[in-house]
Amino acid sequence: MNLRDLMGGAVAAILIGAAGASAAEPTLTVAERNVADEKAVFATVESISVVPARARIGGTVISLKVREGDSVSRGQEIATIGDDKLTLQMNSLDAQIQALQAQASQAQIDYDRTSGLVERGTLPRTKLDEARTALNVAENNLRAKTAERSVVQQQFKEGQVLAPDDGRVLKKMITVGSVVLQGDPIVTVAQQHYKLRLRVPERHARFLKQGDRIRVDGAEAGDAAAKFGTIDLVYPQIEDGRVVADATVPGLGQYFVGDRLRVWISSGERPAFVIPSRFIKTEFGIDTVQLGAPGKTIAVPVQRGREHPTPDMPDGLEILSGLRNGDKLVQP
Helix, strand or coil: CCHHHHHCCCCCCEEECCCCCCCCCCEEEEECCEEEEEEEEEEEEEECCEEEEECCCCEEEEEECCCCCCEECCCCEEEEEECHHHHHHHHHHHHHHHHHHHHHHHHHHHHHHHHHHHHHCCCCHHHHHHHHHHHHHHHHHHHHHHHHHHHHHHHHHCCEEECCCCEEEEEECCCCCCEECCCCEEEEEEECCEEEEEEEEHHHHHHCCCCCEEEECHHHHCCCCCEEEEEEEEEEEEECCEEEEEEECCCCCCCCCCCEEEEEEEEEEEECEEEEHHHCEEECCEEEEEEEECCEEEEEECEEEEECCECCECCEEEEEECCCCCCEEECC
């Protein structure tokens, strides 16, 4: 193997470890393989759904316990709505219940007295039936009014506006002191789980399908390593010359809803050399790799392309020329 043969290597293949060598091994064997021809598109971070937290009763907003950007959990109290009419109704019902309790107590006393007189033969049995009926009417009126009070008490509880799901508050619609009606939205909550919404030019539509892998640059994620995700849904309608698709990428919780990211998608396959960047040594502006075996290597110049990370090779780098199938690389 001479230098000329090495420089005439094919431009297409991917580096894999001989017999599945791990990233920690100092040697690798080059083997030709097709890789995804990635294209960069823009995607926006979208919530799975944005739901409003609504008022269940009408009234005046007494307190508001969240602001834009706050995280909330399902059932958490967001705001409190008060209605002075409910307090008046409650006071009125309490007074009526006290009156009915007194009537029921008096009806019970009358029934007991009439029952004793009937047993001694002083009064006819019809009087006992009348007393029993009066007692039943008083007790039923008391139960009905108590149930009516429970309804008003439940309306008091419904003055608490609760978060419909886990997520973040996107926008609040009211301030303390605002008058709201039943069903009015108080805040909007973006559900906790985010997706990426891609808009791909229609010329790439035939390459886009459910289950395809996508890649988000590490710089976009504020991390050194790239993030990988999967396309969940490709919408069947083309909008403004673009195909819309949704993708799931783990770790999108720190993004803002509506944030735009650069995403790499596959638009077919092509052959390419991709090697871990640790096998490349740069001196005086020239990139070289070490070929041979440990202790017996030669430096061969290569032409590097763009970064091409994969889940099993996070530091993958495309090589345009300088390698061919079967070359043995030694980590410098």
